[in-house]
Each structure stands twice: as structure tokens, then as C-alpha cells.
Amino acid sequence: MATNRSPEIRKDAVHNRWVIFSPARARRPSDYKSKHDPKTKTQTECPFCAGHEHECAPEIFRFPPESTSDWKIRVIQNLYPALSRQLDPPLDTEFGAGPVTVPGFGFHDVVIDSPAHPVHLTDLSPPQLADVLLTYKKRIDQLRAIDSVKYVQVFKNHGASAGASMSHSHSQIMALPIIPPTASARIDSTKEYFAQTGKCGVCQVRKDDLLIDQSSHFISVVPFAATYPFEIWIIPRDHSSHFHDLDNDKAVDLGGLLKLTLAKMCLQLNEPPYNLMIHSAPLRIDSTQLPFTHWFIQIVPQLTTVGGFELATGCYINPVLPEDAAKVLREVIIP
Amino acid sequence: MATNRSPEIRKDAVHNRWVIFSPARARRPSDYKSKHDPKTKTQTECPFCAGHEHECAPEIFRFPPESTSDWKIRVIQNLYPALSRQLDPPLDTEFGAGPVTVPGFGFHDVVIDSPAHPVHLTDLSPPQLADVLLTYKKRIDQLRAIDSVKYVQVFKNHGASAGASMSHSHSQIMALPIIPPTASARIDSTKEYFAQTGKCGVCQVRKDDLLIDQSSHFISVVPFAATYPFEIWIIPRDHSSHFHDLDNDKAVDLGGLLKLTLAKMCLQLNEPPYNLMIHSAPLRIDSTQLPFTHWFIQIVPQLTTVGGFELATGCYINPVLPEDAAKVLREVIIP
Ligand SMILES: Nc1ncnc2c1ncn2[C@@H]1O[C@H](COP(=O)(O)OP(=O)(O)O[C@H]2O[C@H](CO)[C@@H](O)[C@H](O)[C@H]2O)[C@@H](O)[C@H]1O
Numbered sequence: 001m002a003t004n005r006s007p008e009i010r011k012d013a014v015h016n017r018w019v020i021f022s023p024a025r026a027r028r029p030s031d032y033k034s035k036h037d038p039k040t041k042t043q044t045e046c047p048f049c050a051g052h053e054h055e056c057a058p059e060i061f062r063f064p065p066e067s068t069s070d071w072k073i074r075v076i077q078n079l080y081p082a083l084s085r086q087l088d089p090p091l092d093t094e095f096g097a098g099p100v101t102v103p104g105f106g107f108h109d110v111v112i113d114s115p116a117h118p119v120h121l122t123d124l125s126p127p128q129l130a131d132v133l134l135t136y137k138k139r140i141d142q143l144r145a146i147d148s149v150k151y152v153q154v155f156k157n158h159g160a161s162a163g164a165s166m167s168h169s170h171s172q173i174m175a176l177p178i179i180p181p182t183a184s185a186r187i188d189s190t191k192e193y194f195a196q197t198g199k200c201g202v203c204q205v206r207k208d209d210l211l212i213d214q215s216s217h218f219i220s221v222v223p224f225a226a227t228y229p230f231e232i233w234i235i236p237r238d239h240s241s242h243f244h245d246l247d248n249d250k251a252v253d254l255g256g257l258l259k260l261t262l263a264k265m266c267l268q269l270n271e272p273p274y275n276l277m278i279h280s281a282p283l284r285i286d287s288t289q290l291p292f293t294h295w296f297i298q299i300v301p302q303l304t305t306v307g308g309f310e311l312a313t314g315c316y317i318n319p320v321l322p323e324d325a326a327k328v329l330r331e332v333i334i335p
Numbered sequence: 336m337a338t339n340r341s342p343e344i345r346k347d348a349v350h351n352r353w354v355i356f357s358p359a360r361a362r363r364p365s366d367y368k369s370k371h372d373p374k375t376k377t378q379t380e381c382p383f384c385a386g387h388e389h390e391c392a393p394e395i396f397r398f399p400p401e402s403t404s405d406w407k408i409r410v411i412q413n414l415y416p417a418l419s420r421q422l423d424p425p426l427d428t429e430f431g432a433g434p435v436t437v438p439g440f441g442f443h444d445v446v447i448d449s450p451a452h453p454v455h456l457t458d459l460s461p462p463q464l465a466d467v468l469l470t471y472k473k474r475i476d477q478l479r480a481i482d483s484v485k486y487v488q489v490f491k492n493h494g495a496s497a498g499a500s501m502s503h504s505h506s507q508i509m510a511l512p513i514i515p516p517t518a519s520a521r522i523d524s525t526k527e528y529f530a531q532t533g534k535c536g537v538c539q540v541r542k543d544d545l546l547i548d549q550s551s552h553f554i555s556v557v558p559f560a561a562t563y564p565f566e567i568w569i570i571p572r573d574h575s576s577h578f579h580d581l582d583n584d585k586a587v588d589l590g591g592l593l594k595l596t597l598a599k600m601c602l603q604l605n606e607p608p609y610n611l612m613i614h615s616a617p618l619r620i621d622s623t624q625l626p627f628t629h630w631f632i633q634i635v636p637q638l639t640t641v642g643g644f645e646l647a648t649g650c651y652i653n654p655v656l657p658e659d660a661a662k663v664l665r666e667v668i669i670p
């Protein structure tokens with residue numbers, strides 16, 4: 001199969017669904033012995049470790065900026081990028097009805113959270129976590145300066161059952177030339193809710209029996225209609241559309257709540273594989289859209305395997321009621 | 336946690352997404368030793384085997400109808416149903432904006448494809464596969480007579496990585512009081528395409544380089560914007576909105592193509608776990624919607640684990656181009 005072809009983004013006329021085709025991705029390595037045991041590590045050093053920088057795709061920046069061998073965080077290009085920064089961005093006119101193919105333009109970066117192989121997010125202190133969050137922000141600020149970038153997705157895969165192919169703690173940042181379906185659906189839905197109630201749907205996330213914890217500026221909750229068992233959202237208490245508006249003080253506060261939340265989840269659910277995702281508003285919204293867009297972090301422990309019902313319908317079956325999950329997590333005591 | 340509570344269907348105000356909460360589901364057994372090896376079977380007999388009928392939830396019907404111990408197919412209630420037939424169906428007025436909870440009314444059945452534990456779908460002959468397909472049709476005909484049933488989803492999970500908790504070959508049929516998101520998205524999308532081109536988007540699925548095989552009445556293809564590597568659709572060649580319009584002759588023809596398609600996929604991809612799903616139009620569409628609704632079968636081998644990008648955006652990354660997958664499958668020779 002041709003693995004050297006450029007990525008393409010295709011839409012089919014049946015589901016109105018965009019799919020990124022990236023033949024180069026088929027070549028990426030996996031350092032997990034088994035795709036299925038999140039704890040299996042076949043090595044204690046890897047290309048993401050300090051001292052192995054030359055085994056990685058080019059660096060974009062590091063933190064602290066002036067550091068040499070003593071870096072804390074690195075942002076690098078993905079060696080097997082799903083999208084290519086070399087292609088021409090698609091024109092708005094290319095997005096018609098029917099089957100469509102546009103060039104797979106975009107950016108696909110990796111954030112190495114720590115120089116040391118065995119360190120996980122939960123091992124970092126709140127200020128160190130704040131540095132990771134502020135690194136995301138800095139890279140988003142660079143990407144949103146590019147006109148054809150419509151949306152930036154930050155996400156983390158932890159453990160093989162959460163999709164990770166590298167075990168060294170890292171996150172990924174993808175800059176897209178389209179607004180992805182989930183972000184459009186969210187804005188449509190919160191807009192409708194705002195039109196009917198004058199309120200932001202995320203501000204309204206019920207706080208009483210769904211609350212896990214709170215800090216000065218954030219709350220952690222199990223959402224009212226959680227798609228997955230023990231799904232968690234961390235939401236800024238003050239209405240705010242974009243993650244990249246995070247300031248240094250709030251980043252440290254968020255680092256503390258994130259550490260607590262992950263620690264509780266890991267203790268209660270026995271170190272599950274998980275995905276962490278930042279949901280922010282599309283980059284170029286206008287001021288009328290600010291009142292009903294509100295960023296938040298979604299954390300999904302991977303506890304079950306979805307089946308044909310979910311794939312077919314887009315409707316999920318969750319055996320755990322959110323208020324039960326919230327109560328359990330609220331009561332976890334960190335030793 | 337309370338596992339005796341009735342199921343609920345909740346919608347959140349943020350994603351406009353329905354989730355079925357079913358505490359009873361947490362209790363269902365799994366006869367897979369490891370969730371991750373599709374071939375591990377811990378037993379050679381189970382409640383779905385002939386002679387174990389008393390270990391199952393009540394039977395709805397069997398095929399042949401008059402058979403006793405020599406049945407070929409049984410339709411039974413799911414012992415751990417995600418939805419309950421005992422609840423009051425939700426009223427249309429209950430589906431407002433904002434967070435919503437409606438009773439988890441619906442039907443959740445299991446179709447046991449064969450009385451023998453080790454038999455898989457690919458072991459059945461085309462007429463035997465036709466009997467399975469006609470059993471789905473018969474049950475759908477019963478369910479669609481119920482006014483509050485809006486959509487019926489037929490699906491099969493094969494192998495633990497495809498979500499299956501029982502290894503004995505079976506399918507599931509769920510009757511829903513709502514039209515699920517994928518079905519609505521499909522009808523919106525094909526309606527728009529029809530408005531612009533006067534054509535049905537499914538009839539137009541490109542046949543040349545995407546074709547795998549064809550029979551008198553069906554084609555098998557890799558869809559133009561396949562979400563998953565080696566995803567396959569089996570589509571009736573003549574425009575037809577509902578699976579339940581399948582007649583006996585076409586069922587045997589479809590049985591043949593289904594057997595060939597599954598055999599090729601299993602040979603090429605080394606017996607992968609897979610999901611098989613029937614996508615049909617909502618039950619109560621009007622005649623104006625017939626021209627742009629077209630049923631088909633979707634088969635998804637489970638080869639990769641999705642990660643945070645897909646969960647977050649609803650946008651998928653597929654490393655295998657559909658024309659490459661189609662070529663490989665087209666050329667598989669069944670010994
Ligand atoms: N030396 C090097 N230098 C730079 N980059 C390197 C590198 N070696 C490897 N990489 C990159 O590092 C990334 C590691 O990412 P993850 O472990 O989070 O999962 P991956 O992206 O492989 O796939 C998971 O996440 C994606 C997105 O959600 C899903 O499509 C997929 O199915 C799932 O397995 C890979 O994207 C890889 O290309």
C-alpha cells in the first residue's frame with residue numbers, strides 16, 4: 001500500500017462525516033508489547049526521553065526556553081503526522097455537498113510532558129502541571145495566528161487501551177482546517193439552549209449531586225448525561241470561551257484540581273487507561289457567540305469496550321449513573 | 336450502587352447527545368477470560384446453547400416455529416436489558432432543550448444465530464444466513480407495529496475487542512423510543528444531497544475502485560470516506576429504504592454475499608473481532624423521504640483503538656485509503 005501519499009480529508013455524502021486519511025500513520029511504532037495492557041512497558045528509555053532528542057521529529061519549542069539538557073517540557077512535530085503543514089489549506093468553496101476530498105492540511109504536534117520515562121501526569125506538582133497547561137496555551141497561541149486553522153484540539157492518550165502507542169507521558173495538539181463535528185454540535189446545542197433560557201449550558205452543569213471537588217476557579221463534576229462510566233469534566237467557574245485565555249494563576253489552581261482529580265480516579269479505578277481532552281470554542285467565533293461557549297476538560301477512563309450499538313447509533317449505554325459516580329469519586333480519600 | 340433502578344435516557348444541554356443509563360447492565364456476565372483476546376473461550380457450552388434454554392431470559396420466538404430441541408435460531412429477551420419494555424414510553428413533549436431525562440422505555444432482544452457453541456456466522460450456508468436475516472426482519476415487523484418505537488437497531492458484536500461479552504454467536508435487536516443521532520444525521524445528509532443533485536447518496540456510492548464483490552441484488556464496497564480501516568458496506572443495488580422489506584429470494588442472495596465478504600475479511604485480517612450493523616431508515620418516514628433513504632449493512636473489523644482525538648472531535652483518522660482496502664479485499668481468494 002502507498003504509505004508516501006499526502007494525507008487527505010474526505011467527506012461522504014451519507015453521514016456528512018469527515019475522515020482524515022493518513023497513509024503515513026500506518027508506519028508509526030508502538031512501544032507497548034501488548035496493545036491491551038496499559039502497564040506493559042517494553043523499555044525504560046525512548047525517543048521522548050532526555051538525551052534522545054535526536055531520535056525525534058524537529059522541536060518547535062521547549063520549556064524553559066533557554067534550557068539545554070535540563071528541559072522540563074518539549075513541543076515537537078509528530079514524526080507520523082495525520083495532517084501535513086506542507087499542503088495548501090483547503091478553500092471554503094471546496095466544502096460542498098456530496099463526496100468531497102480536500103488536502104489534509106494541518107498541524108500535528110506532540111507535547112512531551114516530562115523528560116523522564118516513568119513520570120506520569122499525576123507525579124507532577126500543581127505548578128509543574130500548570131507549566132504543561134501553559135505550554136498547550138503557548139502552542140495554541142502560535143497556531144491560532146494562522147488564518148486557515150479553524151480549530152485546535154489538545155488531547156492525551158494514557159495507556160494502550162486508550163489508544164496510546166507511546167508510553168512516555170505526552171499529549172498531542174492538532175490544528176485543523178475544519179471545525180470538527182463535536183465542536184459544531186456543541187455550539188449549535190448551547191446556542192439553542194441560550195436562545196431558550198438566556199443561560200450558558202456549561203455554566204448550568206448541575207453542581208450539587210454531580211460535584212466531585214472544587215478549587216478557587218474550577219469545579220470537577222460527572223456530567224449529567226455522562227457518555228462513559230466515571231467520565232469527568234473540569235470546568236472553569238467563571239464563564240470563559242477559550243482555553244487559551246487561561247492565565248498563570250488559574251493555571252496553577254487548575255493544576256491542583258487536575259492532580260487531585262486524576263489521583264482520585266486512578267486510586268478508585270485502579271490506574272485505568274484514560275483520555276484527557278480540552279474542549280474549547282472554535283478559534284474565530286464572533287462576540288455574539290461568547291455567551292454560550294465555555295471551555296472545559298473532559299477525562300474519560302477507558303473501562304468498557306463499546307459495541308455495535310454505539311457505533312451504529314451514536315447513542316451510548318452507560319451502566320453507571322452520574323450521581324453514583326460523583327459520590328464515589330467525591331468520597332475517595334487520597335492517602 | 337443501586338443496580339435495581341429503571342433505565343433512564345438523558346440528554347445533556349451541551350452536546351445534545353442522548354445516553355441510555357442502565358444500572359442493571361453492570362451485572363451482566365462475561366464468558367471471555369480476557370476482554371482482549373477475541374479467541375479466548377472459557378467454555379464450550381453456555382446459556383445460549385441448545386439444552387440450556389432454561390438459563391436464558393424468556394423466548395420471543397424460535398425458528399423453525401414448531402421446533403423443540405432442534406431449533407436453528409432463537410429470539411430471546413436480553414437478561415440485562417439496556418431498555419425496559421415495562422416503562423411508559425416517553426411523550427414527544429418531554430424532549431425539550433436543556434438537560435432532559437425520559438424513562439428508558441424500549442426493547443432489547445438477543446438473537447441466537449445457531450444452537451451450537453462453536454459455530455460462527457461464516458460457518459453458516461447462504462440459506463442459513465438468509466434465515467438469520469429473515470429472523471431479524473420478523474422481529475422488526477413485530478416491533479414496528481408498536482407506535483412508540485421510532486427506530487430499530489440490529490447489531491452484532493463478534494469477539495471481546497468488539498465489545499462482546501458472550502462468545503456464542505448472537506446478534507442484538509434494540510427498539511428505541513427516539514431516532515438515534517446517526518440515523519438523523521444520515522437522513523439530513525442524504526436529504527441535502529438529494530435536494531442538490533436529485534440522487535440518493537447511497538445509490539451513488541462509487542462502485543469502480545471501491546467495489547469488492549457483487550451478487551444479483553447487492554454490492555460490497557469499502558465506502559469512499561470509510562471511518563475505520565477495512566470498513567465494509569453491503570448495499571442493495573436497487574434503491575430500498577428499509578431492511579425489513581427484504582424478501583426471501585434477496586435474503587438468500589444477501590446471505591451468499593455476506594458469507595463471501597466475512598470470509599474474505601476473516602482470511603485477510605486474520606479473524607479479527609468485528610461489529611456488524613444494519614442501517615435502515617427510521618420506521619415512520621413519509622413518502623417524500625423514500626427517495627433519499629437506503630438501507631445497508633456496515634461491517635467494521637476492530638483493528639485499532641481510537642484515541643482522544645476521535646473521542647474529542649468526532650473526526651476519525653484512518654491510515655488505510657478505501658481504494659487500497661477494496662483492492663486487497665477484492666483480490667482475496669477463498670480456498
Ligand atoms: N520519534 C518520534 N518523534 C516524534 N513523534 C513520534 C515519534 N515516535 C512516535 N511519535 C508520535 O508520537 C505519537 C504518540 O501518540 P499516542 O501514543 O498518544 O497515540 P497515537 O497518536 O499513536 O494513536 C492514538 O491516537 C490517535 C489519535 O486519537 C488515534 O487515531 C489512534 O487510533 C490511537 O492509537 C504518535 O502519534 C506518533 O506518531
Ligand SMILES: Nc1ncnc2c1ncn2[C@@H]1O[C@H](COP(=O)(O)OP(=O)(O)O[C@H]2O[C@H](CO)[C@@H](O)[C@H](O)[C@H]2O)[C@@H](O)[C@H]1O
Binds near residue numbers: 306309317382
Ligand atoms: N442468560 C441470558 N439470557 C439472555 N440474555 C443474556 C444472558 N446472558 C447474557 N445475556 C445478554 O447477552 C448479551 C450479549 O451481548 P454482547 O456479547 O454482544 O455484548 P454486550 O451487550 O454484553 O455489550 C457490548 O455491546 C453493548 C452494545 O453495543 C455495549 O454497550 C457494551 O459496551 C459492549 O460490551 C448481553 O447484552 C447480555 O446482557
